[in-house]
């Protein structure tokens with residue numbers, strides 16, 4: 083897959099966080115709300131899919147894909163929407179959301195209700211890796227969303243999803259391993275892990291957890307012809323994770339710039 087277009091859009095999205103674009107009165111906007119284990123992200127795009135604004139906040143209101151603090155989730159979603167509306171000077175009316183694969187019957191309703199509690203109408207509920215692929219655009223390959231609580235995988239053949247799974251290993255487990263190894267609290271390990279200057283030290287410590295993620299990818303892909311794997315999600319931000327996954331998987335592995343923002347942007351593209 084050619085990630086050049088996706089990378090360019092992701093750069094533009096990141097630039098929007100501090101410098102939102104101007105919008106015209108009555109302009110149609112497309113919103114994606116991503117309720118994650120570690121972050122809540124709200125992305126706004128124009129009708130051509132170009133980023134207009136993006137706000138995000140660290141939050142512990144979702145665990146392994148389940149909304150565990152409903153009121154807290156609604157408060158943060160409302161706050162992010164309010165910030166964007168104030169910056170853009172318009173009201174956000176519609177949005178799309180996403181949930182981890184296989185959790186639809188359990189939690190699709192809760193995520194939709196959080197979105198609607200902000201006053202927006204929720205017009206679509208995607209599974210996370212499928213949403214990510216709306217930006218990535220692989221026709222034959224696996225999109226692997228390594229988030230905070232879980233790893234979600236969609237396998238595509240001829241542009242169609244043929245396998246979609248979610249398993250509970252993600253960045254939270256990386257932080258737990260790091261906390262144990264360095265005698266830190268979980269919160270300190272979580273912060274330490276996110277600093278790029280610490281990645282060279284962190285990578286070998288969390289290597290067994292990366293290998294667990296790789297075995298999950300292996301299982302999801304078995305029985306399919308998967309020529310490439312694309313890593314997205316916040317945990318894919320870890321420098322060098324792609325090299326270790328590639329080595330153990332024996333399949334070509336790609337990673338876009340700013341992988342944490344791929345799913346939120348894909349959700350907005352699908353809106």
Ligand code: ATP
Nearest residue numbers: 118119120121229230231232253276315316317319
């Ligand atoms: P889930 O998909 O499991 O519901 P989520 O949507 O919150 O969770 P993401 O936002 O994709 O998941 O990823 C969150 C994880 O990414 C956290 O564990 C966080 O520590 C990790 N993460 C974020 N930034 C970095 C970074 N720069 N380096 C390493 N890990 C990072």
